[in-house]
Amino acid sequence: MTQEEKHQHWINIISNQQESGLSVPQFCKQHDINYATFHYWLKKLKQTDEEQIVHQVIMNDSSPLDSVVVVYLPNGLKVELPTSLSLAQIQTWLKALQ
Structure with missing residues (x-):
């Protein structure tokens, strides 16, 4: 798989x-699913849903050095x-701020 x-x-x-409508322990027992595995995947899928997507930012190279990009985070x-930051530097900052 x-x-x-x-x-x-x-x-x-x-x-x-x-x-x-069953509790997690009841559902796991009824379907022969390991309780810890169920919670592992529940947490993993929740984290996946909460991940933020970083979109590529295209900047004009002719912009003055003192100009900024303003990003509003959720x-x-x-x-x-x-x-003046490179795309890699912007992505590093955004990952650090999540």
Whole structure:
């Protein structure tokens, strides 16, 4: 099973549990699923859903050195980065601020 197939498999299992009305321990016991494995995938899928996507930023090379790019992050932070930064540097900053 590929990683994508595992991912989809566990999305289906977690969805089935939520729709079943059973508690997680009851569902796991009834379907012969390891309780710890269920929680591992629940946490893993939740983290995947919460990940932020970094989009490529294209900057004009002719812009003055003192100009900035303002980024508003979902957590409420406002970041002002100099346009002189490379794309790799911007991505590093954004990852650090998540």
